[in-house]
Amino acid sequence: MPTSDEADGDQRPYRGASHSGDTPLMIEARNLTKRLGGRTVVDGVSFRAEPGTVTGFLGANGAGKTTTLRLLSGLSEPDQGEPIVLGSRYRDIPNPGRRVGVLLDAAAQHGGRRGREALAVSAQVMAVDARRVDGLLELVGLDRSAARKRVRHYSLGMRQRLGIAHALLGDPEVLILDEPANGLDPPGMRWMRELLRDFADRGGTVLLSSHLLREVEALADHLVIIDAGRVVAKGGRSELLARTGTQVRADDKARLGVALAAAGLSAREAPDGGFLVEAEPEDVGRAALAAGVALTRLGPAGDGGLEQLFFNLTAGSADTTAADLEEAA
Amino acid sequence: MSTAVAALDPQPIRGNADARPGLARLTAVELRKMVDTRAGFWLQLGILGLTITFVVLQATLGHTEDHTLRKILEASIFPAYILLPIVGILLVSSEWTQRTNLITFALVPRRSRVLAAKLAASVLLSTTAVATCLAFAIFATAIAAPDLTGLWSLPAAQLVQTLILVVVAVIMGLGYGAALLSTAPAIVLSFALPLGWSAVGSISALEGTARWLDAGRSFEPMTKHVMNGTEWARVGTTLAVWLVVPILIGLWRIRRSEVS
Numbered sequence: 001m002p003t004s005d006e007a008d009g010d011q012r013p014y015r016g017a018s019h020s021g022d023t024p025l026m027i028e029a030r031n032l033t034k035r036l037g038g039r040t041v042v043d044g045v046s047f048r049a050e051p052g053t054v055t056g057f058l059g060a061n062g063a064g065k066t067t068t069l070r071l072l073s074g075l076s077e078p079d080q081g082e083p084i085v086l087g088s089r090y091r092d093i094p095n096p097g098r099r100v101g102v103l104l105d106a107a108a109q110h111g112g113r114r115g116r117e118a119l120a121v122s123a124q125v126m127a128v129d130a131r132r133v134d135g136l137l138e139l140v141g142l143d144r145s146a147a148r149k150r151v152r153h154y155s156l157g158m159r160q161r162l163g164i165a166h167a168l169l170g171d172p173e174v175l176i177l178d179e180p181a182n183g184l185d186p187p188g189m190r191w192m193r194e195l196l197r198d199f200a201d202r203g204g205t206v207l208l209s210s211h212l213l214r215e216v217e218a219l220a221d222h223l224v225i226i227d228a229g230r231v232v233a234k235g236g237r238s239e240l241l242a243r244t245g246t247q248v249r250a251d252d253k254a255r256l257g258v259a260l261a262a263a264g265l266s267a268r269e270a271p272d273g274g275f276l277v278e279a280e281p282e283d284v285g286r287a288a289l290a291a292g293v294a295l296t297r298l299g300p301a302g303d304g305g306l307e308q309l310f311f312n313l314t315a316g317s318a319d320t321t322a323a324d325l326e327e328a329a
Numbered sequence: 330m331s332t333a334v335a336a337l338d339p340q341p342i343r344g345n346a347d348a349r350p351g352l353a354r355l356t357a358v359e360l361r362k363m364v365d366t367r368a369g370f371w372l373q374l375g376i377l378g379l380t381i382t383f384v385v386l387q388a389t390l391g392h393t394e395d396h397t398l399r400k401i402l403e404a405s406i407f408p409a410y411i412l413l414p415i416v417g418i419l420l421v422s423s424e425w426t427q428r429t430n431l432i433t434f435a436l437v438p439r440r441s442r443v444l445a446a447k448l449a450a451s452v453l454l455s456t457t458a459v460a461t462c463l464a465f466a467i468f469a470t471a472i473a474a475p476d477l478t479g480l481w482s483l484p485a486a487q488l489v490q491t492l493i494l495v496v497v498a499v500i501m502g503l504g505y506g507a508a509l510l511s512t513a514p515a516i517v518l519s520f521a522l523p524l525g526w527s528a529v530g531s532i533s534a535l536e537g538t539a540r541w542l543d544a545g546r547s548f549e550p551m552t553k554h555v556m557n558g559t560e561w562a563r564v565g566t567t568l569a570v571w572l573v574v575p576i577l578i579g580l581w582r583i584r585r586s587e588v589s
Contacts, residue, residue, distance in 0.1 A: 036587065066589075074438040075431065075588045091438040098346035102435045108428035112366035121365065124358050125350055125436045150367060166432070170346075 026051050026174050026205035031081035032071050034064075041067045043229035044081070049207045049222070051173075054200045056220030057209040058310060064229040065209040066104065069178050072207075073102045085174060097126035100174045101167030106159040106182070111152030115142060115162055118151055119169060126170045136165040141191070156183025164192065175199060177208040181215045193219045213310050225310060246281045249274030249297040250288070259291030260284070270311075276301055350437060355446035356453070363416055363454060366423070372416060379408035380462060388469040396473045398481050402466040402491065403552045409458045409495055414502025417451050418515045421506035421579065430588045440583050444507065448576075451503050455496040463488070490551040501544075501572050507579020510586065523571075541566045 027049035034042040042064045049055040059065045070076040072083045074090035083089065086099055093099055109118050119133040137147050140161040151159065160183050167175055175196070181189050197219060200206050210216045216223070223240055225233040233240060247270060250256040260267040260277060265287055267275040274297060277284050281298050288295050363369050387404035388396055421444075424430040437443050470480065505515040523544045530539030530546070540546050540563070547567040550560050 070587075070589070073435055075434055093438075094347050094349040096438060097436045104431050104435070105428065108431040110366055110423065110427040110429050112368050112427075114365075117365050121358060121361060122432060122436060124361065125355065127348065127350065127354070 025084060025087050027055075027072060027176070027207055028084040029068065029072060029081070030084060032068060032078050032083060033080035034067055034071060034076065034078050036067070041229050042071065042078075045226065045229070045231050046081075047224045047231060047234050049174075049205050051205050052200055052203050053221040054196055054206040054208065054216075054219050055222040055224060056216030057207060057224050057226065058213065058216060059209070059211065059226035061211050063211075063226045065211075065226060066178050068226070069104060069176055069207070069209060073100065073104065073176055075104070085176075095126055095170075097122065097170040097172070098128070099170070099172055100176060101170065101172035102176045103163040103167040103180055104176075104178045106156065106163035106180075109151045109154075109159060109162065112150055114148055114150055115154065115158075116147040118162065119166055122166060122169055128170055132169065133165075136168055139168075140165040157185060157188055160184055161188075164195070173203070174205045175207065177206070179210055180208055181210065181212070189215065245301050246277045246279055246284050247274060247297065247299055247301040248277055248281075248284050248288070248295060250293050250295050252293060255291065256288065256293045256295075259287050259293050262291065263287030352442065352446060352449065355437065355442060356449040359420065359443075359446045359450035360453060363420060363450065368423075369416065369419060372412065372419075376408050376412045376458075377461075379412070380405050380465060383407055384462075384465045384469045388473040393475045394477060396470070396475045397477060397479065398466055398470040398483050399487070401469050401473075402463060402483065402488075405462040405466050405469075406459070406491055406495060406552060409455070409462060410498050413455060413458055413495065414498050414505075414519060415516060416454065417499040417502030417504075418506035418519060419512060420447050420451065421503055421583075422510060422512040422515050425510040426512045428589075434588055441580060444580055444583055447503060448500065451499045452496055455499045456492065459492045459495050484555050486555045487552070490556060494548055494551040497568055497572055500576070501568075504572055504575030504579060507583060508575040510579075510582060542570050543567070544571055 025048075029045050029047050032042050032045040033040065045064070045068055047055070057065055057068070067076065071078045072085060072090060074083075074096070086093060090096060090100065096102075113121075116133060116137060119136065120130055122128075123130055123133050134147075137143075142158065142161055142165070146154075146158060151162070154162065160180060164177075164180060167177065177196075180196075181192055184192060196206050196208065200221075208216065208220075217237075220237060223234065223237055224231055248256065248260075248267075249272070253273065253275075256275065257267065260275060263283070263286070265277050265279045265283065267277045270276045281300060285295070285298055288298075364373060384401055384405045387401045424433055433443055434440055474480070502515075502519060505519040506512075509515040509518065526539065527543050527545050529535055530543050532539075544567050547560075547563040550556050551564070556564070
């Protein structure tokens with residue numbers, strides 16, 4: 001298993017933003033709106049991704065993540081708003097593969113093409129030396145026999161590795177990755193995290209989406225959470241964690257709910273049976289005391305961390321979210 | 330992994346990172362895509378094999394007076410004329426069915442440039458095919474070498490017509506692929522529509538009109554003799570409908586379609 005920390009010095013296959021110079025604005029979504037088939041899939045989405053950071057783009061399946069990433073990488077035209085990559089529209093970048101590494105779907109490869117050839121074709125498009133292909137194949141852990149195989153015989157994990165190699169092929173300073181951890185086994189996920197962390201630490205900009213919180217929780221510096229096409233929360237990870245509120249539980253849940261409402265506290269039902277309250281534990285305790293409700297648990301929700309926040313913010317799509325949370329846990 | 334790093338050249342990147350890939354480069358890439366998949370490779374190998382078979386049969390069987398360069402070339406063109414359009418179809422449609430368009434258009438966001446490169450690659454492919462057929466035909470004629478006057482007679486105009494025939498056939502395939510953006514329907518319709526049209530032409534009342542758009546009949550003289558003005562006009566009319574229209578529909582669809 002190749003890990004990024006074993007590579008050293010300037011011989012790494014990627015340089016982060018070292019050659020980006022004077023373009024501080026790496027990725028910016030400005031009020032992006034996209035309607036598809038009469039449905040507003042992306043609705044006024046705005047956020048930025050900065051150099052040297054990993055931005056996690058979170059949302060349940062169907063929340064609009066992929067569409068947003070497609071708008072940013074010029075594969076789809078927004079109905080409103082502006083997708084800015086490296087200071088301009090992606091489409092206006094003369095040789096985009098050399099500035100932005102894009103992986104939107106690892107399954108989107110010609111099944112009849114050999115793994116190495118899939119990279120070599122793209123290397124030819126962006127005028128990258130074919131020798132780089134072999135180095136990247138090795139970096140992502142695809143050995144010679146895997147490189148010779150046709151992509152239709154690849155597992156999803158292998159395709160994902162091929163996709164990462166493809167994204168790094170042009171030595172980009174920005175990475176846009178849609179669900180890059182899909183299909184990777186736990187060591188694979190760890191490897192990917194280290195690779196992306198290292199890329200960002202060298203000044204690169206990473207924007208990656210996921211519907212699984214656990215994948216990005218450990219990696220992302222910034223988070224953008226999207227639900228039903230709208231950004232419902234964004235900011236630094238710690239900043240968002242501080243907003244997770246208070247978790248409270250009681251045997252008599254109905255009375256607790258009434259008590260919280262009576263005290264004018266905004267509460268949502270948590271998946272574990274209690275409530276999540278946007279208030280300090282102290283205030284929640286007082287409200288319960290006033291109503292004579294015995295609490296079985298009271299404390300900051302920070303422990304549950306992002307999972308709880310994510311659940312709260314995307315409660316509208318609870319079905320997939322709950323399933324995903326179980327999968328993630 | 331140190332080996333991975335060692336495998337990377339100190340200058341792994343060539344050229345200016347901000348140079349737009351030129352049309353020549355993109356055309357070379359499209360030519361590569363024609364043969365670097367399993368389907369593409371075997372299809373073209375199959376066409377090559379059939380061509381050789383047709384040449385050998387034409388040069389050995391039948392009447393000796395048919396063993397001329399002209400007749401052998403006409404026979405040698407047939408497999409390419411029928412099957413090479415499938416390469417044209419696949420060149421566009423497989424980007425959609427295999428979803429490589431996600432990669433192609435991320436690397437080259439101006440989609441019309443990709444289509445232009447595919448057109449150029451198709452012209453180069455068909456020209457190479459005709460040149461190969463001609464080489465085979467000359468070789469076979471020399472070997473068979475019956476004692477005939479006009480054995481080597483091949484008017485330049487007729488050779489050009491033969492070249493045009495194969496080129497437009499492949500581009501028509503490209504047009505079907507581009508207009509339908511799906512491999513199976515494009516292949517089926519590329520065979521079924523011309524046949525269907527010929528059937529319409531067999532209704533006597535429609536005979537006159539239909540034959541102007543019947544590719545089978547318009548193209549027939551192209552390999553037979555040097556064509557006259559009316560025959561060229563028929564070819565032009567046929568191409569306007571079966572080549573230009575699908576390409577334009579394809580261009581419109583490719584530029585507008587949501588790639589996913």
